[in-house]
Amino acid sequence: TLPETSGVVTTQAPAFAATVVDSTPVTVVATLGGQADGVVVKQIEPTVWRVTNDEALPEGVHQLDIVVTDAVGHVSRQHRSFLIDSTEELGEAGLGRGARGNDVRELQAVLRTAKVFSPTAGKGLGEWNGRRYGAATASAVRMWQGQHGMAADGVAGSATVAGLTMRIIINQATHTLTLLKIGKVFKTYHVAVGQAKYPTPFGLFQIVNKAVNPTWTPPKDSPWAKGAKAIPPGPHNPLGTRWMGISVPNVGIHGTDNPASIGFSVSHGCIRMAIPDIEDLFGRVQVGTSVEIV
Incomplete structure (x- = not known):
């Protein structure tokens, strides 16, 4: 059954059942917030249709509309509003108008x-x-x-919350990358940073792009990369399986095909991480996340 107006739902993936009784075949269309994109309507019994969304919904008030049209063109409409309130911890769910707590x-x-x-x-x-x-x-x-x-x-949503609450601090002296969540240490990783000839820059930056299984492209105007050719994704790619570019040219946080370098100042300016670590961090931060290098 549809939720009552102002009903509270405690999951980000609610499923509603619409019961339709008609002697002719019917068409059922559902929208959330006036949008049909992502809304899935499936007939599960002769008179029952199941309405779900293919993505998690943010906490807050949502508007559900169902329109039923029978074979001769008769139309019936039902409207319900419902509140998603699934957690009290910031970062576990997106937030929108009407959310509380x-x-x-x-x-x-x-x-x-x-x-x-x-x-x-x-x-x-x-x-x-x-x-x-x-x-x-x-x-x-x-x-x-x-x-x-x-x-x-x-x-x-997740990108906005991560950008607001997650912060990366890279300490070149200790070869560590610390992830802070709302000002508290969430996790610390070991990294490699730039060598004396090609130092990692100090300062406050942010993540500007992310890539899975990136292709390594020789940086322009870099003497150490002169004559080098692009390296496609794979076990010999020096970027490993993940890349996160920061707001300074040719510098990013990435994996490595040389895990023995972690803990040393040996890179050409980028921050290297072990493959399991970069893949873990990659899923926790978003474009816009602050990066401070000290």
């Missing part, structure tokens, strides 16, 4: 740190006190997304 407050706090959200006046004050994701929070998310080259839709 501690995860919303944590999001507002990091937006405040990013100087795009004010909890002291207007709608921001009410949303902060009520731990609600309303117009002020959505506006702050859109502003941050626009500043970081993302689609400014006002929904704090």
Whole structure:
């Protein structure tokens, strides 16, 4: 059965059943938020259709509409709104308008740190006190997304949340990469950094692109790569299986075909990681994640 208006759903992958009784064949179309993309409608019994979405939905209020058309053109419409509230921990689910709880407050706090959200006046004050994701929070998310080259839709999806909450610190002296989540150490990895002749730059950067199984291309105007040819994905690719470029030319965080180099200053400026480590980190951060190299 469809949820009652304002019903609460505790999963990001809800499944609804629509019962249709008609003496003629019918067509059933469903939309979420006015969009049919990703919505899957499947007949599971003679009079029952199952409605799901092929991607996880963010926490917040969603609008479900079902339109049934019979063989002679009669149309029946049903509308329901429902709230997804599946977790209290920021980062476990996306967040959108209507979301509530501690995860919303944590999001507002990091937006405040990013100087795009004010909890002291207007709608921001009410949303902060009520731990609600309303117009002020959505506006702050859109502003941050626009500043970081993302689609400014006002929904704090996985890329936005990771960009806001995850931070990478690379310590060249200790050959470590530390991943912080909301200011706390989440995980530390061992890395290789640049040699004296080709040093890794110091400073504050961000991830600007990501690639799975990248092709290594000789950097232009680099004497050490003169005459080298591109190397396709595979066991002999010096980038390993993952690449994350940062906002400085020809420098990135990547895997390696030489794991013995980890822990030393031997690269041509990039940050090397063991294959299991780069694959683990790759799935935890997004384009826009801050990278500080010290």
